[in-house]
Amino acid sequence: MHLLETTSGDTTDGQEIVASVSDPPRFGQVFDRHVDSIYGYLCRRVGHMCAEELTSETFARAFDGRDRFVGEDALPWLYGIASNLVRHHARAERRQLAAYARVASQDARDQVDDGVEGRMDAAAMVPALAEALRRLRPDERDVLLMHAWQGLSYRDIADAQGIAVGTVGSRLTRARATVREVLRERGQLREGRNDG
Amino acid sequence: MDDLDLLRRMVGEAPIPDETTRARMRAGIDERMDKATGQKRRKSRSAVVAILVAAGVGVGTLAAAAGVIRHWSEGEPVAINVLPGYHGPGSFEGNSLAISDPERIVASVTTFEATVAEFAPAIRLPEEHDFTTWMLHVERVTDFLSSDGLWRRFNVAGSMVFVAECQWGQHWVDASKVGDSTGMGESIDVLGGIGAWSQSAGIDMDGYVQDVLVKQMKDGDAIALQQYLGINCGNTGSIIGSAVELDGFAQDILAQALAAARQFYDIGDTYAGFDVPEAEKTAAALAWASPDWVPSAGPGQPNIAVAEGKRLVLTGESESGAIFCIEERAGVTTYGRVAPVSGIDAHVVCEAGSWKRP
16 A cells, blocks of 8 residues: 555656655645645554544654655554554553454454454453553564554565564564464354454 | 454444544645645645534634533532434444534643643542542643544543543542542542543443443453553553553563564564564564563563463563463463562463452
C-alpha cells in the first residue's frame, strides 16, 4: 500500500526530502502522503489518546533529521521513528493492550468471516494475544506488529529498524513463537491448526 | 488461521484521522517548516483555528475564566469540567475537557509552570505533596522549544492527573507498611474518584485505575501495586525520592542494558564476548561495568555479571540499596533481585519475582 503512496505524486519521498533541506515546505508532501499510515499504526499501538501527539512528534523528528535520510520511500523510516517513540510510552501501550483484551474488539469479531466457531475462537483469543504482545521484548514487538498490522516486508522493517534482514527474520520467529506459546498456555491453540 | 491472521483480526482496519485531527497535526509540522524558512503561515494557522472553532473548542477563553477549573473537594478529587456527551474509548483528543486549548501550545518553561500552577488547585494530592518534583523532571527532560513543545494545556492537565494516581498509589503503599488503615482508605476513595473522572473524560479508556489499581488496594496486594508504581511511575518525577522511584530507575537502566545485549546476541547467536567495550558500542549512554564478583559497581551502572553462550546475567543497583538482575538462560528471561552473596568467590544468584519487565 505504501508503495502506491510513495509514487502517487510526480516525485518520490526521497526527492521531496532532499528538496526540503533547502526548501522546507516541500516536506509537507511527505506528511500528506504518510500521515494516515503513521496515525493508524500509532492508534493501534497506543490508542487514539496518544496517537495524535506521537504522530506529530514522528513528523517533527523526521523533519529535524531529514538531511540524514537516504532512500526513496520514507514510510519505513517514519515507522521506525514512530516505533521508537512508542517505547517511551509503555504505559499507553499497556493500556491499549488491556483495552483490546477487555473489549475483544467488535471490529475483530465482525471481520472474522469463517463461521460461528471461527468468530468465537477469534474473540476468545484476543486477551491471550494481548498478553503475548505484553510479554514480547520491545524490539520483537515492533518487528511483529510492523509485519502483521502494517504489512511491511522484511526489507522495509530492516530499513525501519536499522537492522539486517536476517535479524528481522530471527526476531519475527522468536516473537511468533512467544505468541504461539501463550496461546498454547491459554488453551487457545490447537496443534496443527493455528501454527502458521 | 495462523497467529499473524489472529493479530490482524484483533485490531481490524487501521483508524484514519478525521479532518480536525489531521489539521492539528499538519499545523505542528507547518509551524516547524515555517520556522525553518523564517516565514509564518498565518493563513494555514487561521484555517486550523477555524476548524477547531467548528469542532466546538473555545478560542481565547481562559479555562479559569470560564469556571471549568475549581478547587478540589472531598467528593471531587479532580475538579476540571468535562464537556457533556459521550467520551468513551478513543474519544479523548483534548476536546473532552472544557479547557481552552486551541493554539495554547506550552512552548516554554514559563508557560508550563504557569499551566501547572493553574491546574494544581484542581487536583487532589496527598497532604504535603505537590507537583514540584514532577515539574522539575519534565523541565529537565523536555526541550520546550523543539518538538516537545507540542504539549498543550490538556496534555499538562492529563499528566498531572497521572502524577496524582502515582502519588496516591504510593500513599497507599506507605500507609500499608505501617498499618495506617485511614491512609489506605483515603487512597482508595480518592483514586476511585480520580478513576471515575478519567473515565468520564475518556482518558482512562478501560477503567484501568478503578479496575486494577483500586482493586489491588482493596485486595491488599502491595507487591502488585509496587510493581505497577515501579514500572509506570518510576523515572517520571511523579514519586521521586521514594524507594519505588529509585528502584524503577534501576530497573529501567537494566532493561536498556538488556536490549543492548540482545542486539549483540542477534549478530552471533551468543553472549560470549559481550563485555564493556562491546556494550558501549551499542549503548554508549549507559555507564557499563563488569565487576568480577561484586554484583554491583554502584547505583545507576548496569553490570555484566555473566556473558557466555546463551546465558547472560545483568545486575543493577538502586539507590534504595536493592540490587536487581536480569538473567537470560537458553531463551528464558528472569527478572529478579540479586540474592545476598558471601565470600569473594560467590556467584551472582538472580532470584525471580521481585519485579516485572517494563
